Amino acid sequence: MMLDANLKQQLQGYLVNIREPIELVASLDEGAKSHELQQLLEEIAGLSDKVSLARADGDPRTPSFMIRRVGTDIGVRFAGIPLGHEFTSLVLALLHVGGHPSKAAQDLIEQVRTLDGDYAFETYYSLSCQNCPDVVQALNLMSALNPRISHVAIDGALFQDEVNARKVMAVPTVFLNGEPFGQGRMELEQIVARIDSGALKRQADKIAGKDPFDVLVVGGGPAGAAAAIYAARKGIRTGVAAERFGGQVLDTMGIENFISVSHTEGPKLAAQLEQHVRDYDVDIMNLQRADKLVPARSEGGLHEVHLENGATLKARTVILSTGARWRQMNVPGEDEYRNKGVAYCPHCDGPLFKGKRVAVIGGGNSGVEAAIDLAGIVAHVTLIEFDSDLRADAVLQRKLASLTNVRIITSALTTEVKGDGEKVSSLVYKDRNHDTLHEVELEGIFVQIGLVPNTEWLKDVVALSPRGEIEIDHRGETSRPGIFAAGDCTTVPYKQIVVAMGEGTKASLSAFDYMIRLEPVDAVAQAA
Missing domain, CATH: 3.50.50.60 (FAD/NAD(P)-binding domain)
Incomplete structure (x- = not known):
C-alpha cells in the first residue's frame, strides 16, 4: 500500500471537489518503480468515481502518467512518483484538471487563459526539494487553465541519464519548448510575466497609482509578516512589498525550535505567515524588489521606496525587514559554475x-x-x-x-x-x-x-554596521526618523525565526507610537 489510511482519508476528502471526470493514463514497464506507480494510481482511482485508470505505454519517460480531463486536451504529466514534497502538487493537479477552481488571483487566472502561443514546459525536481513544489504547481495550474500550455514534472533522481545529458545540476530547473527557461523557486506571477511581455509594465503602473501608506513593510519574512499584522491591527493603512513572501524560511527544511510547534517545514510556515497577513486588510505586493529608499525631507513627511520595476511607493513610516541571503565564497569560478555544480x-x-x-x-x-x-x-x-x-x-x-x-x-x-x-x-x-x-x-x-544582509541598496541612506547590518536602537528605529528595521538585516544578534518575529512586532509598535506623537500636518504648517 503506497498511501497510509490517514493519507487516503484526507485525499478522499479532497477528491470530492472534482467537478469534471478525469483519467490517470499511465505509461509503465516491468520495473519496480512502475509497479509502485501503478499501485499508487490504483489507490487514487479507488477513492473517487470521477477518477478512472488507463494505460498508454510508450512514453519516452517510464514510469510516468498523465492526469487528463476526459474528452479534452487539458492535463498535466508526472514522470516519476510524486510523493514527498510533491504529493501536494499531485493533489492540486487532480483537483485543477478536474475543474476545481484555483485560489490564485482572478486577474492572474484570466491572464494565463488568454496567453497566445504554444508552451511546452518541463520541470526537473527532487522529492527532497522544498522549493520545487511552487514551480511544479504553478506550471501544472497553467496547463490546466490553457490547453495550449503543457507541463511534465520530472523526478531528476529517477531519470539520472536525462539529467546528465541536459546538464541539470540544480532543482527546480525548467525548460520551455526544449530550451532552458529558469532555475530556482518561481512564483506563478513570475512565470507569467516572463512570457507575457506587457505584464511587468501593467503591474508597475498599478503599484505606482497606490495611495501613501501609514506603514510600508519592505520584506515578507517572519519579521515583515509580524510587523504587517501588528500594524494592520491598529487600523492603519498597511502595505508589504516583498521580493518573495516568506524570505529565507522558504529555503529551510526542518524547523524544530519554533516555540509551541515541535516540528514544521519552511514552506509550510511561510504559507501560514502569508495567510495570517492576508486575514487582515494588508496590501501585499509580492515579487517586488526595492532598489532605492528616499527618506522624507522633514519629520512627518512621506518616505519613498523605489521598486526595481520603476514604480514608487510612499509611506509615513517604513519598516525594513529585507533579511539576508547565503554568503558566497567570492572566489574565481563560483559565479561561473553556480547551478552547474x-x-x-x-x-x-x-x-x-x-x-x-x-x-x-x-x-x-x-x-x-x-x-x-x-x-x-x-x-x-x-x-x-x-x-x-x-x-x-x-x-x-x-x-x-x-x-x-x-x-x-x-x-x-x-x-x-x-x-x-x-x-x-x-x-x-x-x-x-x-x-x-x-x-x-x-x-x-x-x-x-553563513549569511549576508540584503542591505546594499541602503548604503548612505541609513547607518550600517561594518558587516552591512542596519543599526537600530532598542525600539527598532534606524538613524533616520520614521524608518525602522527588524530581523536578520539588522544588528540584533541571533538570527532566528522567533527573534525576527519579536523584532518585527517591536518595530511595528514603535512605528505606530512614532506616528501618533507627530504633530498634525496642519499644526506644523501654522507653526511654520
Missing part, C-alpha cells in the same frame, strides 16, 4: 549528485548537517573549514566523525572553483598551516558559510 541548498540539489563526489564549505551547524545529509546520497563528501576546528555542535561532530565516506579538512581556505566550461570538475584550497595549494577532484560544491 556550485549549490547552496543540499536538501534541494543533493539527490542530483547521487554516487558523485562533493565538497561542503563551512564547519558550522549548517555545514556539518549538510555533510551528514549528503553522505547518505553521494559517494564521498569533503568538508572544508577555514578555522582550525569545526564550530558545529558536539553531537553533530560526533555523527559526522562516524561516517566512513566523509573527509574533514580544517585550516583550509577555498581559493578557486574549476570546471570544464559546463560543470564543476575540482576545487582548489590553501592549507593555512603550510601555505600550500591542493586540488580536490569532485562534481559538486555546497556552500554553507
Whole structure:
C-alpha cells in the first residue's frame, strides 16, 4: 500500500471537489518503480468515481502518467512518483484538471487563459526539494487553465541519464519548448510575466497609482509578516512589498525550535505567515524588489521606496525587514559554475549528485548537517573549514566523525572553483598551516558559510554596521526618523525565526507610537 489510511482519508476528502471526470493514463514497464506507480494510481482511482485508470505505454519517460480531463486536451504529466514534497502538487493537479477552481488571483487566472502561443514546459525536481513544489504547481495550474500550455514534472533522481545529458545540476530547473527557461523557486506571477511581455509594465503602473501608506513593510519574512499584522491591527493603512513572501524560511527544511510547534517545514510556515497577513486588510505586493529608499525631507513627511520595476511607493513610516541571503565564497569560478555544480541548498540539489563526489564549505551547524545529509546520497563528501576546528555542535561532530565516506579538512581556505566550461570538475584550497595549494577532484560544491544582509541598496541612506547590518536602537528605529528595521538585516544578534518575529512586532509598535506623537500636518504648517 503506497498511501497510509490517514493519507487516503484526507485525499478522499479532497477528491470530492472534482467537478469534471478525469483519467490517470499511465505509461509503465516491468520495473519496480512502475509497479509502485501503478499501485499508487490504483489507490487514487479507488477513492473517487470521477477518477478512472488507463494505460498508454510508450512514453519516452517510464514510469510516468498523465492526469487528463476526459474528452479534452487539458492535463498535466508526472514522470516519476510524486510523493514527498510533491504529493501536494499531485493533489492540486487532480483537483485543477478536474475543474476545481484555483485560489490564485482572478486577474492572474484570466491572464494565463488568454496567453497566445504554444508552451511546452518541463520541470526537473527532487522529492527532497522544498522549493520545487511552487514551480511544479504553478506550471501544472497553467496547463490546466490553457490547453495550449503543457507541463511534465520530472523526478531528476529517477531519470539520472536525462539529467546528465541536459546538464541539470540544480532543482527546480525548467525548460520551455526544449530550451532552458529558469532555475530556482518561481512564483506563478513570475512565470507569467516572463512570457507575457506587457505584464511587468501593467503591474508597475498599478503599484505606482497606490495611495501613501501609514506603514510600508519592505520584506515578507517572519519579521515583515509580524510587523504587517501588528500594524494592520491598529487600523492603519498597511502595505508589504516583498521580493518573495516568506524570505529565507522558504529555503529551510526542518524547523524544530519554533516555540509551541515541535516540528514544521519552511514552506509550510511561510504559507501560514502569508495567510495570517492576508486575514487582515494588508496590501501585499509580492515579487517586488526595492532598489532605492528616499527618506522624507522633514519629520512627518512621506518616505519613498523605489521598486526595481520603476514604480514608487510612499509611506509615513517604513519598516525594513529585507533579511539576508547565503554568503558566497567570492572566489574565481563560483559565479561561473553556480547551478552547474556550485549549490547552496543540499536538501534541494543533493539527490542530483547521487554516487558523485562533493565538497561542503563551512564547519558550522549548517555545514556539518549538510555533510551528514549528503553522505547518505553521494559517494564521498569533503568538508572544508577555514578555522582550525569545526564550530558545529558536539553531537553533530560526533555523527559526522562516524561516517566512513566523509573527509574533514580544517585550516583550509577555498581559493578557486574549476570546471570544464559546463560543470564543476575540482576545487582548489590553501592549507593555512603550510601555505600550500591542493586540488580536490569532485562534481559538486555546497556552500554553507553563513549569511549576508540584503542591505546594499541602503548604503548612505541609513547607518550600517561594518558587516552591512542596519543599526537600530532598542525600539527598532534606524538613524533616520520614521524608518525602522527588524530581523536578520539588522544588528540584533541571533538570527532566528522567533527573534525576527519579536523584532518585527517591536518595530511595528514603535512605528505606530512614532506616528501618533507627530504633530498634525496642519499644526506644523501654522507653526511654520
